[in-house]
Amino acid sequence: MARYGQAFKERAVARLLPPESAPIQQVSQELGVSVATLERWRADALTTPIRERVWTAAARLQAVIATAAMDETQRSAWCREHGVYPAELQQWKDNATAALSEAPEERATAQQSREAKKRIKELERDLRRKEKALAETTALLVLSKKFRGDLAAGRGRMIALEDRQRTVQWLEAACREGARFKLACEVAGMDARTVQRWKAGDGLKRGDGRPQAIRPTPAHALSAEERQRILEVANEPRFAELPPARIVPMLADEGTYIASESSFSRVLRAHGQARHRGRAKAPQRSRPPSTHVATAPRQLWCWDLTFLASRVLGQWFYLYLILDVYSRKIVGFEVHETDSADHAVDLLRRTALSEGVHTLKRKPVLHGDNGATMKATTVLAMLHWLGIKPSYSRPRVSDDNAFVEALFRTAKYRPQFPTAGFADLEAARTWASQFVTWYNHEHRHSGIRYVSPAERHAGHDQRILARRHALYAQARETHPRRWTRHTRNWTPVATVTLNPERESVVNSVLEQERETAAAA
Template sequence: MISPSPSTAAGSSTTVHASTEVPGKATRRRFTLGYKRKIVALAAGLPDGELGAMLRREGLYSSHLTHWRRQVAALDAQTPEPKRGRKPDPSRPEKLRINQLERDLARAQKRLVQAEAIIDAPKKTVCIAGTAEQRGAAMSALPALSAMVGVVRACTSLGLSRATLHRQRSPKVRTTVTRTPPLKLDAAEQAAVLGELMSPRFVDRAPQQIYAVLLDEWRYLCSVRTMYRLLAAQKAVRERREQRVHPVYARPELLAEAPNQLWSWDITKLKTTVKWTYVYLYVVLDVYSRYVVGWLLSTRESAALARELVEQTALREAVPKDQLTLHADRGAPMRSKTLAELLVDLGIEASFSRPQQSNDNPYSESLFKTTKYVPDFPACFAGNDHARDVITPFFEHYNHHHRHTGIGLMTPAAVHHGHAPRITAERALTLIAAFDRHPHRFKGCVPQPPRVPAKVYINPPREIPASSSAPVTETH
């Protein structure tokens, strides 16, 4: 047990932990004879001042130097005694050399025999990843070759794995042991449980209800999970209640290859200074160019207003019949009969998102987020006039000045009105001129301007053929 220090006992927050390190045994500094001779030789030619500096650097006292001088002088004065034993044989090095050469010659002869055995192996058996016949021939030649050169070299020369050889020599016999759970009910007990579950008394009850009733009757057959397991084995577990089955809605798959082929529209609420009162912003967006082709502000959601917005926008854009698809979610104004009749008259095909699938209408949702996340966008509006004063300049900037990353950093108006090819060509000339001035900055590759996607999808088909020469596409 380690007692705390006085500061810790007095209330300090410092915690004392016992160290788990095992300290080594303490040793003294040792000096070899060579080191002693070195120091004595150095001290012999040094004046007193430099001698003291040398002793301090080496961590020595003058008594060390005095003692070592005496020890070195005594050792030098001693006469070495002659070594006892047999006199060295002058011819011994030559005998050792001859023995070594004889061993090298024996090893070389053995390697030569092994190399000849490997060369004599049938060439058709040398196959690292050959056919089954070639591998069979290699396995047939392996025993004789391994007896001469060893298993490792034989397998290497024939391109076989040693693991394959060992598996064939000692194949594993796999036995499947069916384990019976020790707590499993026997056949009679299972039949008794199924008899209760299928009896007229309990046929309409769930296993939890049956389990509780049997417990109240002082009877226990098995757990609730075991009841479900036995019913599942009989394929008797399924939904029996009369529940409403929702229809399966088709996944909308829409494609736009030019402006005014696919529009997306939606309604969003803008907060006002009056609680629970909103201004409703209706927006119609061209999916290919991201151009806001029409918008409307109102204090309510109305099918009549939606009809008026779509009709005026279609007339202003002069959209031909049977060309445009209008996509929206499943709100009441979007699915109203009033708007459906107008779309039939104008030759516009209607498309709807799946319920609770915001990803089916991504472009309108993205536009609303862009609108509401503008730094100077108000938290609430005083009314329609205030909202119109904010939304009008925003959509003007968005259509004609905002460089959109989804359309090659073009403005929506440039793409919508067909100016994108000219702007892309001008940008390419600018990049070529920059490359000609400083080609090393581009590592020898002429930079290319961002391209406008040739195809824009809402929910693209599951499998689009991939090709390196395919045009740029954008999917959501």
């Protein structure tokens, strides 16, 4: 449907009205506008004040001719009747006299007149097109300012009835101003078919029916007995301190499958037993680590020290700890009363001996922060003598040593950690020894598919995860409708990265590993 500018409409109507009074069929053929449209424009113009009409050149000449034989009184009456000032009429007469007084050679020929009319039509078409584009741009700009992210994003979003009605009103207003419906919907972040569906049905009267919809219980939903068993198992004394993320793998190791981890969480939440516990804040998402890549134990270590408060105000003990990033096993630790580089050197020597670093062709990388103890000269000399490559966190980056920092958080927020402080050094060392034993042999680590660090360090994780996968496959065969896709991922974690910057870094390390294995 074509749209015309206001100036074009006024020029067309002026030709239809006196004094020119051109035939409507002739104007329709010349302008390419239907007769019905011209009649509507003329009817609208007759209802407007006469001073708003536009006088074309032909109409002005006709007015000069019609008033030429009139006296002053008659001419004044004519001007009042047609909404023209006498000064305007005199100006039209002077312009016509000046044009007729030109020399014949200065006047346009018939060929020039035809070319000028053709050029005028082209310019008018171009003007109409630009006026249409300008009107659409203006309407879309105004529409974009109305939508400031108020509507929810994404497919299947639920939009309230009030927001629907307001959105349709804004879209209709933009279309009246010259915007195309599809472009207006794109600016509003809506699909045109969605708005059309609202208008065709009751979408603008009743709103979204999903909140009031009656949904039948799925045939594969957990039964009341199964939900009760989940509660009973989760509240057993041995699972009293554990979340569903660790209960489910431990049951799988025992050859028992009751429900998935999400089902455990959903049932506990429904019964009000999913409250956050402990002094730690609720977990938050953090960016994944990498820079160094580990594909086996004894390739990448990270270490740090942390303060252990004593019962004497201002007195601290220092826990030195080395963690294998691939297996998450604590391979070395010590607790001392002072912070000294000599303690760090002794820990490095004992850890390297216990892990058999001297027998490895590829020595491990030891990553730490930029603390004075970690960068002391004696520490660097020991690392050089052991063949271990040192690595340090980037300046002003606080989470480059995230693995060991997460380990310290786990240690200090366990229920067994004495919040009042340690009585003496022996008490701190006893607690540290018990924690390391629990962490290495009993703790199911979420970063390595919920196996213990000692099992992964020894290479037993693949066998354990294979058993879990077989158990889940059997459970899926028993209740196939409870799985819409695949079962839980029990694939062993092949690579562990420390502070990944680019995926190409990981790919290059894996390629080097394959080349080394092929050469061997």
